[in-house]
Every structure is written in C-alpha cells, then in structure tokens.
Amino acid sequence: MLNFDYDVLYIGTGHAAWHGALILAQAGKKIAFAEKDLTGGTCTNYGCDAKALLDGPAELVSALERYKNLGLTADIKMDWPKFMQYKHQVIDPLAPVMEGMLTQAGFPLIRGNAEFVDAHTVKIGDQTVTAENIVIATGQYDFKLDIPGAEFMHTSREILDLPELPEHITFIGAGIISMEFASLLTQFGVKATVIEFADRALLQYSAEYAERVVNKLESYGVDFHFKESVSVIEKSGDKFLVKTKDGFCVETDYVLAATGRRANVAGLELEKAGIEYSPRGIKVDDHMRTNISNIYASGDVVDKMIPRLTPTATFESNYIATAILGNPAPIQYPAVPNVVFTLPRIAAAGVSVKQALEAPDVYHTAKVEFGKLLSFEYRNETDAEATVILDKDNYLVGAEIYGDQAGEMINILTMIINGRMTMEMIMGTIWAFPTQTDGLVEMLAPMLHSDLPKM
Secondary structure (H helix, E strand, C coil): CCCCCEEEEEECCCHHHHHHHHHHHHCCCCEEEEECCCCCHHHHHCCHHHHHHHHHHHHHHHHHHHHHHHCCCCCCCCCHHHHHHHHHHHHCCHHHHHHHHHHHCCCCEEECCEEEEECCEEEECCEEEEEEEEEECCCEEECCCCCCCHHHEECHHHHCCCCCCCCEEEEECCCHHHHHHHHHHHCCCCEEEEECCCCCCCCCCCHHHHHHHHHHHHHCCCEEECCCCEEEEEEECCEEEEEECCCCEEEECEEEECCCEEECCCCCCHHHHCCCEECCEECCCCCCECCCCCEEECHHHECCCCCCCHHHHHHHHHHHHHHHCCCCCCCCCCCCCEEECCCCEEEEEECCHHHHHHCCCCEEEEEECHHHHCCCCCCCCCCCEEEEEEECCCCEEEEEEEECCHHHHHHHHHHHHHCCCCHHHHHCCCCCCCCHHHHHHHHHHHHCCCCCCCC
16 A cells, blocks of 8 residues: 555635545544635635625615515615724624634645646645545636737626725626625625526526516616627726627626636646646546546535535545545535625525426426515515426425525525425424424415325
8 A cells, every 4th residue: 555645635715625634534534625715715805705795785775675665764875994894893803713723623734836746746826745545626716808908807806905985887798797786785885787698587497586686677777788709808097998799888896707707727737747738627526536536526626517615525525535545435416595785695506497397297386475575574675576387296396585684595495405305394393483494384385295195
C-alpha cells in the first residue's frame, strides 16, 4: 500500500467539502483542505448568507404594503449603508470562524491554488501533497458574456459589497440572481431594467408564478425586455450604455451580469489527472466518482441535473464520506426543495408543473388557493397559492408555491412527497393553529391518496 500524506484531500472549503470531512475524521481518517479564497466558500461569504441578511428587511417592508389600506400608516425608510454595516458585522467573522473550526478539528488548511500533478498528487501554492482520495469542491463562478464592454459588468459577489447603491441598475438575464436582486433593490428605491434573451423570466419555475413576480416588479417600475440579446456595453461619462442586437439601448449606472454560472475548474489542471469535464462541470457516476476512481466531485462544480444548492452540496459531501468509508450504495437524491427569493417567493420540489403538463397520463395538477380562503393565516396575502402535482394514485409527487412564506411551506410539502404521506397520515397529525402549515395541509389532505374504502 502506498504511503500518502493524507487519506482525503478536499479542494475547497465550502459546504460541498467540510460536512463530509467531519464524518471521515470521526472514522479516524487524515484530512486536509486546499483553499485559495475565503474559508467557507461562496454561500458563507459572498452568496446565500449575505443575501439573506439584506433580504430580510426588504421582505418585511414588502409585506407591510398589504396592510396599508387596513389601518397601517407607518412610513419605513430603507437605509442601504446601515444594512451593509450590519452585513459586514455578521458575515465578515464567518471565514475566520470556519477556519478555526477546521483547525480545531485537526484539518491542515493549505493556502493557494490547487493544481493536479497526477491522480494522487496536487500542487497547492509552493507545496505538493499526496492523498489516497481527492474531493473536488470548487463550486462555480459568475459567467460574463464575451462581448465588447464586458469589463464594465459586475457580479453578484460585487453587488453584495456595494457601500452605496446606484440610482439605476441593468440586469443582464432574468434568472434567479437578477430576479432576486431586482426584488431586493427596488425596496431600496433603485430603478432597474432587465434584459433577457429568452421569452420569459425564471425558466426553472412555473410560467404563471414567474409572470406574477414580473408583474409585481413592473408595478415597482422595473422595465423588462424579453427576447433581447445584449451586444455591447459602452461607457458614456459616468454612465453606461447597454445595447442589444435589435437596437434597444438603456443608459444605466451599474450593470450586473446574471447570465448563469460556470464550473470553477480553471487552473485545476484536471487534464493532468485525466479527469473528464465539460462546460457544465465535472462528470461523475452514481457514486460521485469522476472517471478516475479515487477522485470525487461534490457540489456546484458537478455536471448534474439536481439543483445546485447548498443543501444538495451538503448531501453530496456527506454521501461521499460514506462512499470513501465503504458504502457500496449509489447516491439517491430525495425530492429537493428550492426557493427563488423574490418578493413574493416561488418555491418548488419534486415533479414540476411543466413535467406534469407534458405527461397528463401520469400526473394531474390541482390548485390550493390558501391565501384567498385563509387570509387570516396568511397575513392578508390573498394571491398566495400552491400548484400541487399528484400521480395516478394521488400521492403528492411535486409542488410549486407562490407567496412570501413559500420557502417554509415547501419544506412541509417535501416531507409529504418523500414520505409518500396519505390523507390518513396528514389527518392523524394535530397541527398548531392558526398557522400557515395548518392551513396548507388541511386543504391538501383531501386530495391525497387514501386507504379508506371507496363507496
């Protein structure tokens, strides 16, 4: 048996890495990490956590509007610089905390860019280490269009660090990043334009619910331009001109590139280890192994159809740890809940509405208009609702929810999907009342599979 420096080397320190490392450490494995950026990865330092801090107050202000004609008269002002101070106060210590956690667990943290030398050897900065197994967990980066003026584009990482907001921002793309930031920044009074190549926003979600979010943003003054392709960005004094191939032009103060994310593989020298990858990411089998049997990939860097989310990265990291320890079973993903944090939210899990409509012999859909019928439980959000997808036996197999509390509610529906819960199981549980969970499941239960004899 060869004598390696480490049993497992993780390239990256985000959720796709450290969760599994803790499992391996408990089993006595010798672990090390390679990291060229802040410890903890994108979500912790530049993404979900920072966005959530700023989104929270925006959500509250948005929700208050539903009560303006019902007796609420408070005029709340949003102060971006103060909220940014709050963001730095909470987020900036996280990387040192994460680094301390890894150190306390006995994991060496080697700083520098990781480059493969061969299947068991990695050069990290000026240090070279060997490992029996290697896990690539380098995530993704924001993609920018290759057009003249691309240097004037900014990324979501940069916008979350702005000390002052621009008066007008132009979003290139109408996917999750653009729609979330448009929802957030309009609450701070920013004017916005969204330019999208496709014919609608949020292609991953129900067209009906995506259109509702677009309509809501338009009511705040956001200007949408679909079926447009940005061709050039020009500097004009202290402004920028964003032009499309069809002749549309908008003058703006800030341009956000939100046309997708790409696998973070540049500089890894994957070819030297013989690792197969594509523009979508690193290819893996059903054990999360690359084509090189001792090298795994985890999280957003993987070429996969499963949603690229922090929870799925954690799930994969934990699975890989068990695989390294000898678990022979292939990875099996449950239904994965996911949320776009627009105002209101859209959340989904399992079979999508689009998939259900394309297979009417397998699935059928139903609306659950909980906001309209139970406004006292849903804070006067009368247009909040869910579209549920059931199979031929009336088991819940998918759901999409529109409403401020969609993120919390999709977790309940995901449990029902993964547990194949029946009407009797739902009705056999006493839910706290009056709550949003209680209202949703009460309306859903009669639609579900029942073991009671049919009359």
